[in-house]
Amino acid sequence: MKSRILAAALLASPVALAHPAFAAEKPFGAPVPVSEDITFDPIIAARLRYEAVDQPTLDADAVTARLRAGFEIKHAPSHLSFLVEAEGTLGLQNDYNAFPFPLPGASQRRPGFSVVPDGESIDLNRLQVQYKTKAFALTVGRQRINLDDQRFVGSVGWRQNEQTFDAVRAEASLGPVTLDGTYAIQQDSIFGSEAGPRRSMDGDFVFLNAGAKLGPITAKAFSYMIDYDEAFAFANSSQTYGARLAGSVPLSKAVKLNVLASYARQMDLGQNPANYEADYVLGEVGLSSMGFTLTGGYELLGADKAAGKSFQTPLATLHKFNGWADLFLTTPAAGLEDYYLSLAKVLPKVKSLPGLNATVAYHEFRSDIGSTKFGTEWDASLGFKVRNVGLLLKYADYNAKAFGADKSILWLQAEVAF
Template sequence: MKLHLTTTAALCALAASTPAFAAPGDPVKLSDSVTIDPIVEGRLRYENVDTPSLDADALTMRLRAGFELKHASGLSVLAEAEGSLALIDDYNAFPFTIANSQRRPGFAVVGDPMTVELNRLQLQYKGKAGTLTAGRQRINLDDQRWVGAVGWRQNEQTFDAVRAEAKLGPVSIDATYANSQRTIWGIEAGPRRAFDGDFGFLGAGARVGPAQVKAFAYLLDYDAAEQVGTLAAPNADTQTYGARATAAFKLSKTASLALAASYARQFDWQDNPADYGADYVAGEAALAVGPVTLTGGYEKLGSDNGRAVQSPMATLHKFNGWADLFLTTPAAGLEDFYAGAAMKFPKFKALPGLNAAVTWHRFESDAGSLHYGEEWDASLGFKLGRANLLAKFADYNAANLGADTRKLWLQVEFAY
């Protein structure tokens, strides 16, 4: 794997010398009824990509700054700007055709373009009856399989939306209307900077015995202008209905079991020219014994009539391997069989918060009996002063989809 060794050494040295950043502080009191909470976050990351045909080296720095002003009545205003700078730019920031200097097709893709933008600007009221949020906001729903902020990338995905959350007796209600999806691609991405339309995210949940159960509906109706080659995912206008259940069981003083299961069915909708109905199925079990957690799971994004389940608003890096080969579901669908182990090291005082994890994936098609490939993912994280450090590695071995891909990340992150 080709690697800028001097860059890696410099980043490790920076991590080792990172000062003790201030811990997230309490809001500052401006009066008896008004407080202000500053927002300062930073993340420096090196990413290396190695494929048979293209490589990439990216060293990027992301900064966020803003504030949240709160009144004792429950009313608050939050404003936050975000900017990313490329210190090493041997990478292709845009995996789509665009006349921009950050599109460098001679390198592999790293989805962290340089950009400066208004990330969030929201007005919120939080009371006993519920919470109402209006404006540009971060939205993470459930496990982020359908709607998420794509927090792994340097430029966050946010939404121009109105969101209402309430609890009616034992039932929790969460309803959002959004008219703009502010993508990770930033201000220089042309029409992909944001996708406009009418988007509804609806959920209702309650506790049923030991399980937390939720029914949901996601209705995506992109504007007609967005349908002409600008959207990354095919059959973008979709309606998805389903349910999700989670439960946790204490087995002993040192052991516990967590279960999660989801089912959904996705159909074409509005201007979608396709005619299909495909199933989504997911199940996961995690057994924790002391500092060790063993996880096994299965996820299917089904295919019907040549179309597969898509989730273009999800935090996709969380799913189907960190090498990101399946950001768009193949037309034949996807089955992901995975197993992993994670361990914490609380007695290792020299590196507080030290943790390690490894996961194996096997990828198959839903239709056509294709073996796409296999992937190993591994991570190591710890704290140094007030900074969080992370190393991650992904190794995808291709069979009938894509090419062998290896990715390495070294990251330092702080927040105030």
């Protein structure tokens, strides 16, 4: 009980400090000079979320609070910095299943409720040393890694406990050319400190990116090698090689064309029991004008029919893709085709609600093999800020045809970060 009271107090502290009555001469959270060469930068981020899941036979009501706190010390002459950050998640209403996998004796494994993978936990989220100049950066330790749009590697920032990696990462810029390489020995998962063997997974993970700016278009080649040590994760061991093109082209003073295309080939690696090859294809086109962005796209996560295995992205920020209802966090064995259309609007002139933005999206899901119609989904969100607090209303509604069951999710969220 005492630990819960302490956690609640820590969660409330950054909100109180953000109030004008507590304002200091400098904005709270700004780097503090320790000496002529050294700065101390506090890190505080708090999030309170209500998530309601409605399914035909299961539902969930989760109220969770997440606090991240830490600091970064920078020494300017040496280009070195040291960062440490802890993360704690508290369940204020626990009518949800935090672990979508068997875990004997776990009090947060509640199969009578729908899954909301935000388990109560206390974790060391980041602990890193970094050397950084304009042209080169080397980061060693537990760190956040977001590559491109996070389709293959990301921090899963939507969940309360984010995904980090114990890794060495080097980044370099040589004029229009960028190079990015990572070797990691551990994936620290979103499930938190109480998730047993799925708290973190050991292995050999190699992420390689090389890109070049070609006018308004950025071209990249990439390679992702994932080789797990744990038997329960062998099925996700893979090697992926591909390329990506992304950019924006002005069509007029008021209209901009956004393009995105990617192709990749995935094969088994290490002790994966399947011998398979599968393709990934993405094509997306958007038009932006007067704060509106209309986007249409097609994404394929292909399948190898003979092997009964499909293209997987286990290290991605999966909530960003294939619908917010999270039906396709694991690609079905028959593969997945996602036809989608979205409309987003930014409203910067509403001064009373800074950052006001709205999005609505539609998805139609089919299998790669047989083109079976899996289902459709509508997604919508509305976000804005009140003082330093970001507020979000978000909704997803999946209508099942041949995959899963109908599912709707409502989120209400408040967040503050310094």
